Amino acid sequence: MIYTKVTVLELQNNKSNSEIRDSLRDRIIAIEPKEFDELALDILRYQASYNDVYQHYISHLNIDLNKINTLIDIPFLPIQFFKTHTIGNRRETFTTDIIFESSGTTGLNTSRHHLYDPELYKVVSDRIFQKNYGALNQYHILALLPSYLERSNSSLVYMMRHFIDQSASEHSGFYLNNPAELLQRLKYLSENPDGKSILLLGVTFALLDLAESNEDLAFLKKMENLIIMDTGGMKGRRPELLREEVHDILTSRFSVPAIHSEYGMTELLSQGYSQGNGLFNAGYTMKILLRDINDPFAVYDHTLIKNKTGGINVIDLANLDTCAFIETQDLGRFGEVPGTFHIMGRFDNSDIRGCNLMVL
Structure with missing residues (x-):
């Protein structure tokens, strides 16, 4: 065409x-x-x-x-x-009828993002996931998102509900403050492998709570097809930790070689994914640019600046009906390969959000 x-x-x-x-x-x-x-x-x-x-x-x-x-x-x-x-x-x-709203913190205004075209969002999210991990119907998806499920307008819950439907697995689902049921499901899948991978996706504090519980997690060592994905965020439930500290705890207790991460937010309809070490791949409808910390109008691409921290600007083509060009409050730097990036933290006066655990 x-x-x-x-x-x-x-x-x-x-x-x-x-x-x-x-x-x-x-x-x-x-x-x-x-x-x-x-x-x-x-x-x-x-x-x-x-x-x-x-x-x-x-x-x-x-x-x-x-x-x-x-x-x-x-x-x-x-x-x-x-x-x-x-x-x-x-x-x-x-x-x-779909308006995504950020979690925010007490006393702070929240962001609101109207989803005018749900089908476009689903197509884009599916394709980004597939490019990074393969078809959704090859996964059992276990979502541990208690703080998000307590709200009715979370973009992450909306996306995960769609992913769970696409997985077409009777074992996929949300687990709200019920770690025993979650572990029972994981144990069943470890004892009855069917060739599918298992994606355990959770908010940081909930994954840490599970990892540091007295539950026996030894059976996880046998699950070579287990992916642990951290969405970021203590949500005021635990003290903030460095990303490395969090992922060291999780890799040790869950017996996985790396902790995966998702980069997304209420104001964006595209996602980035990391398969370890905090290095993210931008979705096919995303491009990350950096701006000078002291001059928001001095913007750089991967060819112009390397090994320097800057404010993250996102081009998100999936935001066709809102705004595709967002100046975020995140700090980052480019990876060695074009299209990759690291999250370094947030500007000092920014609101607390999920990805602030990424501070290095």
Whole structure:
């Protein structure tokens, strides 16, 4: 299929908002790596025309869109806007009952992210997982997410519920404050292998609680197909620890060679995954850029800066209907291989969130 470049003239005159959006949506689903930059710039023009909040932000910066030709020139919307504004396309008639909300902490405003296109989110999340781990129907998925399940609007719970459905396993499910049942399920799977892998995904404090309990975990040593995935976050339940400390405890008690991690947040619809040592691979609809700690408008890509910590800016093409260009409050650095990155922590005055356990 041949796609035409989204120009300002087309946005103003020739094509309807829906036609442009549908074309961009199709391109997101079918995108190949070499097409990322051009599609990101097309989405920039689209969102700058139809997203009031982003349009006003760009206007206040006096940025001429016609002079933006590379990703590092794109203006990134500070993530705090998701706490104070409804981010969305003003000219598209959307209805949604799904609004993701961050956990936040007592006394703090929470971010709200409207999910206008659940099917796009599911397609993107499926493909990112599959690229990293293979088909979901080859997994038993055990989700240990007590703090998230206590809320009804967690994006992580929404994604895991979809993954559990896609796994089509009678053993997949959520485990809320019931470690004994979870271990009983793991033991059954260890004694009755069926060729599928087991993914135990949990919030940090819950995995630590399980690891440091008096439960007998010796049987896990026989489970070569067990993946432990940490989503980050003490949620005020335990003292904050360095990522290395957490993962040393978990690898030792769960008898696995490495602890996997997921990088995601309420304001993003794409995910990154780490298969160990805190090195993340960005999802196919994501690109990580770094900004200078002292100058938020000085942005760098992997070719321009290495071995230096900066603020993380995320291009998330799956945020087609909100804003695809987010200035986060996370600190990171690039990995040696393009498309990989490390999470180093958070800016000092940022709200507490799940990934602050990654501080090095």
